[in-house]
Amino acid sequence: MLDIERMNNPFNEDKVVSNCSIFGMMDMSGRRLEGRPVFEAMANMRERSNGLGGGFAVYGLYPDNSEDYAFHAMFDSNEGKSLTEAELSDCFQIVGNEEIPTSPDPSVEDPPILWRFFVRPPKDAGEDFKDLVARVVTKINSTVKDAFIFSAARNMGVFKGIGFPEDLARFYRLEDYKGYMWLSHGRFPTNTIAWWGGAHPFSILDWSVVHNGEISSYGANKRFVEDNGYRCNFFTDTEVVAYAVDLLVRRHGLSMELATRALAPRLWDDIDRMPPAERRLNTALRSSYAGLLLNGPFSVIIGREGEMVGLTDRIRLRPLTAGLAGDVLYLSSEEAPIRLVNGKLDRVWSPRGGAPIIGRLGEGLVPANGGS
Amino acid sequence: MALATQLLPEFRIQRDDDRCIRCKVCVRQCGFDVHSYDERRDCIVTDESKCAGCQRCAVLCPTSALTVMQNPYSYAPSSNWNRERITDLKRQAESGGVLLTGCGNDKGHRIYWDHLVLNASQVTNPSIDPLREPMELRTFLGKKPDRLQIRDGEPVDLSPQVTVETPLVFSALSFGAISHNAQLSLARAAREAGTLFNSGEGGLPRNLRRFEKNAIVQCASGRFGVEPEYLRRSAMVEIKIGQGAKPGIGGHLPGEKVSKRISAARKIPAGTDALSPAPQHDIYSIEDLRTLIYALKEATNYEKPVSVKIAAVNNAPAIASGIVRAGADVVAIDGLRGGTGAAPKVIRDNVGMPIELALAAVDSRLRDEGIRHECSIMAAGGFRCSADVVKAIALGADAVYIGTAALIAMGCTLCQKCYTGICNCGICTTDPYLSKRINPDVGSRRLVSLLDGWSLEIKEMLGGMGINALESLRGNREVLRGVSLSQWEMDVLGIRGAGQ
Amino acid sequence: MTAESAVKDPATEELPGGMEIDCRGLDFKTLNDMIRDAAQGGAERMVLREVYGQRYIGTRLNGLPPVRIDIHGVPGNDLGAFMDGHRLIVHGNAQDGVGNTMHGGEIVVKGRAGDVLGMSMVAGSILVRDDVGYRAALHMKEYGKTYPTVLIGGTAQDFLGEYMAGGRLVVLGLDTERHDMSFIGTGMHGGIIYIRGEIGRDQLGEGTRISELRPSDLKFLETQISRFKNTFDVAGRIRPRGFKKLVPKGKRPYSRLYA
Secondary structure, X not given: OOOHHHHHOOOOOOOOOEEEEEEEEEEOOOOOEEOHHHHHHHHHOHHHOOOOOEEEEEEOOOHHHOOOEEEEEEEOOHHHHHHHHHHHHHHOEEEEEEEOOOOOOOOOOOOOEEEEEEEEOOOOOOHHHHHHHHHHHHHHHHHOOOXXXXXXXXXXXXXXXXXXXXXXXXXXXXXXOEEOEEEEEEEEEOOOOOOHHHOOOEEEOOEEEEEEEOOOOHHHHHHHHHHOOOOOOOXXXXXXXXXXXXXXXXXXXXXXXXXXXXXXXXXXXXXXOOOHHHHXXXXXXXXXXXXXXXXXXXXXXXXXXXXXXXXEOOOOOOOOEEEEEOOEEEEEOOHHHHHHHOOOOOEEEOOOOOOOEEEEOOOEEEOOOOOO | OOOOOOOOOOEEEEEOOOOOOOOOHHHHHOOOOOEEEEOOOOEEEEOXXXXXXXXXXXXXXXXXXXXXXXXXXXXXXXXXXXXXXXXXXXHHHHHOXXXXXXXXXXOOOOOHHHHEEEOOOOOOOOXXXXXXXXXXXXXXXXXXXXXXXXXXXXXXXXXXXXXXXXXXXXXXXXXXXXXXXXHHHHHHHHHHHOOOEEOHHHXXXXXXXXXXXXXXXXXXXXXXXXXXXXXXXXOEEEEEXXXXXXXXXXXXXXXXXXXXXXHHHHOOOOOOOEEEOOOOOOOOOHHHHHHHHHHHHHHOOOOOOEEEEEEOOOOHHHHHHHHHHOOOOEEEEEOOOOOXXXXXXXXXXXXXXXXXXXXXXXXXXXHHOOOHHHOEEEEEOOOOOHHHHHHHHHXXXXXXXXXXXXXXXXXXXXXXXXXXXXXXXXXXXXXXHHHOOOOHHHHHHHHHHHHHXXXXXXXXXXXXXXXXXXXXXXXXXXXXXXXXXXXXXXXXXXXXXXXX | OOOOXXXXXXXXXXXXXXXXXXXXXXXXHHHHHHHHHHHHOOOOEEEEEEEEOOXXXXXXXXXXXXXXXXEEEEOXXXXXXXXXXXXXXXXXXXXXXXXXXXXXXXXXXXXXXXXXXXXXXXXXXXXEOOOOOOOOOOOOOOEOOEOOEEEEOOOOOOOOOOOOEEEEEEEOOOOOOOOOOOOEOOOOOEEEEEEEOOOOHHHEXXXXXXXXXXXXXXXXXXXXXXXHHHHHOOOOOOOOOXXXXXXXXXXXXXXXXXX
């Protein structure tokens, strides 16, 4: 997409502000679930968004070619599609190339061309391949006319656009898919983004992030991730959170638990009271990654292959409710939608501010008490 | 020897002793206890260190014996460390606290009103004479429909509107920040002139509830006095998010100002501090604001418009857009020069932006998004005269809030000591003795004169432009030209330079 | 003293009669329109079923004669916001903003509730059987001879009683291993917080201190415990022992801050 920054930020503001509803559902045993509970939950929370953006991230989406990278793309013209195809074939072996199936829906207007490519990684592909994918996607998104790739990862994909999430679910025919993990977002922006690519979830590689709130440290966080090679051309908090976790977890090798301690560290008063080893670790995390401390109200759900993470800011200015029914973990902006879709919950709770809830494939809830 | 203070008095009082007849009016009138009578020597002794320069003694002295002026001392000249900077620092070192002040920003930030000039009609278009021909100022505050629906000859599905006969509305002045008599004066004047007054965040005393048709009631972060009857007996409900004089911070009415009457209006125990938290604790994001807007609509049975008041800050346009999308019927923006009863001086002088720029930016943004009709915009922040008002409406405001101007009409001279609770004209005080100095008959009459005078001047300017209805001025930026403004300023204001 | 009595109140049990509303698929405005119409038509009792997230239930009844509403499901945010005197009984959990700026009446939650419960409450009472979230009773006020009460059966999260200017907040700590909350009563300048269970001084916020319990406090606590038991049909004795009483350090917590 040419001039992607102007597409995302038409009024040239410091930051594009929007708030919303978020929902996540994960079967931690790996069973693939249909998305209907998520669509119903998002419809229930319709009051929290305003129809100017919605989306889903689905993991375990393509079990029949789970080793291939699925690229979901949107094009404003056929030219954009051809140029993108050319770029991708230069770098990758394309094994699949088709339109994303959609059904016309009266509430979803003017959709772009929606397409997906399947790319087969070479047999010995390692971490370098992921870096290559990230680089190619960034290049296409910044320089190729009328083209935008909105997810590129194995066995996962994002579906998003302008509209209420439950309407977009019908449009994208999401009832045809199953996944072991679903994330969803309904947007309430403070200005009109007439562009589908600006909706959420935001995704980089297999990371997807949905976010409710406004990060007041955005300027400082943006600076830190840009100093580490990323480029924030969406001007949203969600983007910066996605880059932050990609940096801390994928590139710097921290565990998810430690990464959240850098994003939402304990207060110094609490750190000073910790036993010595814990104090040293927390102090080092906080001081080394000072630029990644997320300040301001936020609740986020972060997804990646095998993990769903819920996190709120340290003084819990945004809500997040968790629900557990056997192996299925729910995270939601409000409790009512969880109850609506599952009347048999074993547990419902709200974690304390800054304490992550992590659902891990094959393991269950980490920590076991869910940070309550 | 330790000095009690290193500071010289700010004001100097000269008494012409030949004229002084020892009537002691100055002694009785000064709430700061500057003047005292020495019986032995039969003269008035003056302690200038306490003088606030309010001029009350000079005005009331029957023989004009007093001259009160700024103390003409100076430190060695410095543009950087001027007198005010040095004295503020010393005051802070002596007290160890946050320096407070009252009234609006007094610093020399550019006043854009003074760089805007207005058009007049000539030759190709006649001007209209307001004294003999109709000139309409009536304004409706509230959401306008996308399109008018008419069924069986009746307009239907209209959002609630409040009608004002002039675009001048009294700004939020809370009972507690001002005295009961001052608030009563505002209420009476609003009723007589067919406009509105604003309760501020102190609740509305029971005996002012009869002015409900002219009352904007505020739901602020302290939720003082926000009870169901208060909400029902109002013309409009306003959610106060911020205030131009102190964006981002809360408010604080010291316990000594919380008298029995204030306690009754605010529903807190007498003598306790009335703390208004910085944020409204149920609004941490835009969807929370929507939640509160609809809670108030439900609580008032959808019968009244709900306004949201914000301070003019960097991203005011985006915030305003969010506010409108959250369901507000009115967006009120308060600029840098807005007044206050008490604010930390450093915040008042440095945080926020001039209303002229914020207003123009918000109006433009809402239009760009196609939602300008979904709200009325009220602009606030240091309007000094009717020309400022006309220019504001040309930039896009539906109506204008006046606070400081109303206080000056009642007797205020902006001595900036409101935060002490001592106000010699009886406005910004809850001291029962001082409060008596505002006679509501006189106060309301002076306010009505202000409203009448400005309204007539507005009509004159409208007539001069060939307009006989206020709605033809609203957002009509073509009537404005800029003088001595840079290009970026004119771009933000959306106007051309004079001669262009 | 408030008008609440300690007599067993069978009315929190479900009684037959009362208008039933199936709330499935209803948006909040439609539901609240129906509730108001029913109340104006003279209904004194209503039972709402299949409630999932509808907001402001109870708010629209302002100015009407007292009504009791039994809610089955999960009511949405701001339950009873600005309410001036009715009874809302939730047979399950509630969300955020319960009793926001409430001016009278009673809200009972037979489960847990979310954040900012009872914010700026001036009169009336809220009883919650289990836990509550952050900032419960924030800026609760009182005026004259009446005060609001908030009674919580379990525990709370951080910033309990922030900015409290009046009222009584009681936390019973039932089925609670430890009270984990921090910044209790930060900015408190009126009212009293009673917490049953261990609280460390490092858990208290600025401006709060622990004070001695007096016979009048014990009597008050006995009454509240009695109310709790009758409302939630809880078995076993809860002794009025092991309570900490938290009060403000002063009426003017910020008097020294300003010059």
